Amino acid sequence: MVRWLGNRTNRGQRTGPLAAIQTPPSAGVLSCRVLDPVSEPVPHAEFAVSDARGRKVVSGGTDPYGSFMATVPAGEYRLAVSAEGFTPYRANAVVGENSLASLGDVTLQVARPPELPSPGDWDIEPTHSSIAFTARHIGLxxxxxxxxxxAGVVRIADPMEQSAMxxxxxxxxxxxxxxxxxDHLRSADFLDVERFPTLEFYSDRFQHRGGMRWxxxxxxxxxxxxxTVTLDAEYLGIGNGIEGEVRAACRATTELRRDDFTVSWQTMLARGIAVVGPSIRIDLDVQIVQKQVGAGAE
Incomplete structure (x- = not known):
């Protein structure tokens, strides 16, 4: 941890961007600029400031120039800065009354790329996976x-972008x-499971969006x-199960419009409010386990 002490500056002597900042008598200002390893600003990096007891005081994101500035009560703080694709940064700071505690330029280091699953067929493990959805009801x-x-299978390729599921x-x-x-959702008004007993998803387009995002x-x-549907996926890495088996995990989200799939049953309340919202949010938590070579063979 690096400890930074704020410069005690009389409010009336402030110049530059701090001159216009009005702070309570018992407060000060904490600031820094977040840069990447080639000294370019990192916009939208997330920061969180916690007090000595670990309670979050303020959080947010850096501006387009990689900077942030927060007014906080005088005291000792812990600062955490994170951004996609970079190793998190942490530091301590002491903010005095009517003073600026500046950490200056904070340089984030590029994170080590996560280990990807090895090529081959991986089964979706339903016991530790879930397919959930959320819908709006009466607009509230x-x-x-x-x-x-x-059930499902993910065929991991090398490169990963050529994988399929x-x-x-x-x-x-x-x-x-x-x-x-x-029972109503299973009826012809919605899924009509007698005529359409399954939902199926097939993909052979995996696109890396940077960091852990796909x-x-x-x-x-x-x-x-x-x-056509696109899942916004976050790869969570590889680990071992209780029996030593190798597992990989991810979570993903997407949004479906019911009308796109002709699931258009609707009734309105007296005030013209739809009982069921037009879109459905899908949330996936998935663990996959690699198939054993020769599994199922006699």
Missing amino acids: ARIHGRFNTF HVVIDAASIDTNVRMRD AVTGALSLHGVTR
Whole structure:
């Protein structure tokens, strides 16, 4: 940890950008500029300032020039700065009354690229994975649900961008924890599981967006209609399970519009408010386990 002491400056003597800042008598200003290893500013880096007890006091993002400035009560603080693709930075600072505590230029180091899964076929492990969704109800509350039964395979390639995946979801396994609502969702008004018993997603377009972020674009078949969907995915890395098996994990989100898949049942309240919102948010938490060579062979 690096300890920085603020310069005690009379408020009336401030010049430059601090001259216009009005702070309470018992407060000071904490600031720094965040740079990358080639001294270019890092915009939208996230910062969090916590007090000596670990309680968050203020947080936010750097401006387009990589700078941030926060007015805080006089005291001792811990600063954490993070940005996609960089190693987090931490420092201590002491902010005095009516003074500026400047950390100057903070240089973030490029993070070590995460280890990717080795090439081959990996099964989606349903016990430690989930496919969840959120819908708006009467324009106010959110209804949360999930699909309880699904299976899938991810074929990891080298390079990773040439990978592919195929997921099959049992439509009748939809579960919002309310039986009457679930029966309605299975009916012809919504998923029509008698005619369309599965949802399927296939992708062979993996695009690296930097750091841990990936875009996975593919075809989603739902309710007899197929549309292109992109998952905003965050790769979480590799670890070992309790039996020593190698696992990889990611989480992903996307948003679907019901009308795109002709799931257009709707009824309106007296005030013209739709009972069910037009879009559905999808949240995926996925763990995959590599298939053993020769598994299933006699």
